[in-house]
Amino acid sequence: MNILITGAFGFVGTNLSRALSATGKHRLIALDLTEPKNHRYNEFVSWVELHTLNGRNIDAIIHLAGKAHDTKNTSEEKAYFDVNVGLTKTIFEKFLTSNAQKFIFFSSVKAVADTVEGDQLSEDDIPKPGTPYGKSKLEAEQYLTNRLMEWEQETGSIYKQLYILRPAMIHGPGNKGNLNLLYKLVSKGIPCPLGAFENKRSFTSIDNVAFVVHQIIEKNIESGIYNLADDEPLSTNQLIELIAQSKGKKANLWKIPQRIILVSAKLGGLLRLPLNPERLKKLIESYVVSNQKIKQTLSIDKMPISAEDGIIKTLKSFK
DSSP states (O other): OEEEEETTTSHHHHHHHHHHHHTTOOEEEEEESSOOSSOSOSEEEEGGGGGGGTTOOOOEEEEOOOOOOOTTOOSOHHHHHHHHTHHHHHHHHHHHTSSOOEEEEEOOGGGTBSSOOSSOBOTTSOOBOOSHHHHHHHHHHHHHHHHHHHHHHHHOOOOOEEEEEEESEEEOTTOOSHHHHHHHHHHTTOOBTBTTOOOOBOEEEHHHHHHHHHHHHHSOOOOEEEEEOOSSOBOHHHHHHHHHHHTTOOOOBOBOOHHHHHHHHHHHHHHTOSSOHHHHHHHHSOBOBOOHHHHHHHTOSSOSSOHHHHHHHHHHHHO
């Protein structure tokens, strides 16, 4: 199968290309701004060469390219919509005029909620994104759904399939997000002052992401919106314990009063320090995501990789 992946050389694209190429079943085409020296793709196309894809034999498109959430809050709102919506429109129009049957769009749980109300987030929750990033992802989702419906009415065809994936925070080899920052702090022996906070947060191992994508590509999976998450949510304290264990150390957790931490983060936001309200929120809030729908659709009881095993694999890659 010929698969085009946009944002091909980012964290998710790099890991997906490794997993898909390892099967020996697919020919992978990378679509990105520039081409690194070493990669697992069979072919590279830059965005300025997008027109060369006209008439090409492509079976599926995985759209990863986008503007990621800026935890420093320095990005203008317009930038999110220009990339996350504008770029999605461009590549989806290519999809509609191509022979490709499947379009996989990587959205985010943030397209639904910045804070989870209730026990967990499901696909049935009414979207109320609270950030420009989440709003832009939701607008892209809505465009894809409405445009496909419009195209089907225009052509009378129903053979194209759209999959909107909403992953919780993805981690794995090459991850450079907040998990990496936490790893560096714990590795240096810096005490973690968040011991007084108790939370549960869903993560998504890149191995579980690759498994779901591979299932969608190779099987006749029903189109729709699907959350992606590991089966078990983890607390920040559990993460710190796992990081310490991976370094052969004892976790150094301080139970500093929550009020003091919240004030410190607010000050950090004003001074643009590493610990700001946005980063602190990711570390201390509970954000549990249900993955029941995708498991039921794939007829599985558990995701291939447990949350703890996935985190341990990611931590080993940081070494």
